[in-house]
Amino acid sequence: MREVPESSVPASTGSKTITAETRTFEADRVEAANIDEWIGTVGRQWGENERAIFAARLCVAELFANVIEHGEAQAGRDHITVTLTRCTDGIGVEFLDTCARFDPTARVIAEQPDPRASAAISGRGLMLIRAYTKELAYHNDGKYNHITLKIAR
Amino acid sequence: MQISISDFDSMIKRVTLVGKLDIMGAEVIGLPLAAVAGARGNIVVDMAGVDFIASIGIRHLVMAAKAVARGAGKLVLLSPTPMVTEVLLVSGLEQLLPIVRSEDEARAAFAGAGSA
Numbered sequence: 001m002r003e004v005p006e007s008s009v010p011a012s013t014g015s016k017t018i019t020a021e022t023r024t025f026e027a028d029r030v031e032a033a034n035i036d037e038w039i040g041t042v043g044r045q046w047g048e049n050e051r052a053i054f055a056a057r058l059c060v061a062e063l064f065a066n067v068i069e070h071g072e073a074q075a076g077r078d079h080i081t082v083t084l085t086r087c088t089d090g091i092g093v094e095f096l097d098t099c100a101r102f103d104p105t106a107r108v109i110a111e112q113p114d115p116r117a118s119a120a121i122s123g124r125g126l127m128l129i130r131a132y133t134k135e136l137a138y139h140n141d142g143k144y145n146h147i148t149l150k151i152a153r
Numbered sequence: 154m155q156i157s158i159s160d161f162d163s164m165i166k167r168v169t170l171v172g173k174l175d176i177m178g179a180e181v182i183g184l185p186l187a188a189v190a191g192a193r194g195n196i197v198v199d200m201a202g203v204d205f206i207a208s209i210g211i212r213h214l215v216m217a218a219k220a221v222a223r224g225a226g227k228l229v230l231l232s233p234t235p236m237v238t239e240v241l242l243v244s245g246l247e248q249l250l251p252i253v254r255s256e257d258e259a260r261a262a263f264a265g266a267g268s269a
Binding site: 029030032033036050051054057058061062064065068069124125127128131132 | 173175176177180205207208209211212236240243244
């Protein structure tokens with residue numbers, strides 16, 4: 001049984017938590033479909049609108065891809081824990097991973113990445129996360145990267 | 154993710170994508186899309202069956218569009234869903250990855266573009 005750290009989803013002013021679901025996945029690219037399906041299932045069970053569910057799927061997909069592509073993730077060693085929180089003002093997402101430190105709030109990106117830039121296109125995923133969220137926070141507790149975000153309904 | 158390649162007409166290739174263009178979907182389309190784009194002719198990417206797209210999928214579309222453009226060709230996206238369209242627009246890629254809503258609109262978009 002893997003220890004799951006306490007959730008640190010920040011409560012927005014005036015926001016109340018209705019319910020929450022947490023699940024842990026291996027930091028392995030083959031888990032992408034399982035994570036995506038789980039978010040969709042939870043969102044629909046909560047009766048969330050399709051755009052909010054899509055936004056949650058997109059943000060988690062971007063964070064997951066970042067961990068796999070750039071976080072030096074090792075299947076069998078690293079894992080991620082995702083907590084979805086149904087709040088009065090939207091969907092909260094907490095994404096925890098045991099991979100290399102990455103602070104999405106510290107990265108400065110162009111408003112619109114230059115499409116003529118190299119194929120590496122670093123920053124597009126981060127730009128999408130920022131476009132689809134109204135809150136984004138990061139901290140590292142020495143073991144986990146904690147990324148929390150809020151998607152408006 | 155499924156990818157199939159056929160003739161749109163005698164001068165244009167159609168690439169039909171179905172599924173999620175996420176980290177796993179991007180792996181599936183990477184090589185075949187690059188191969189079609191390497192021929193540098195015009196390409197219609199039929200996106201109607203793509204229900205999800207992330208930046209890693211967009212990356213492959215951008216690379217293909219750039220490869221086609223090097224041969225004076227053009228790549229257009231046919232009928233992406235509203236939510237996929239929003240992701241593409243938020244990404245600011247309207248110039249490099251133009252969106253069309255019908256086959257006639259696709260043909261019109263190629264008028265004036267190269268057809269190597």
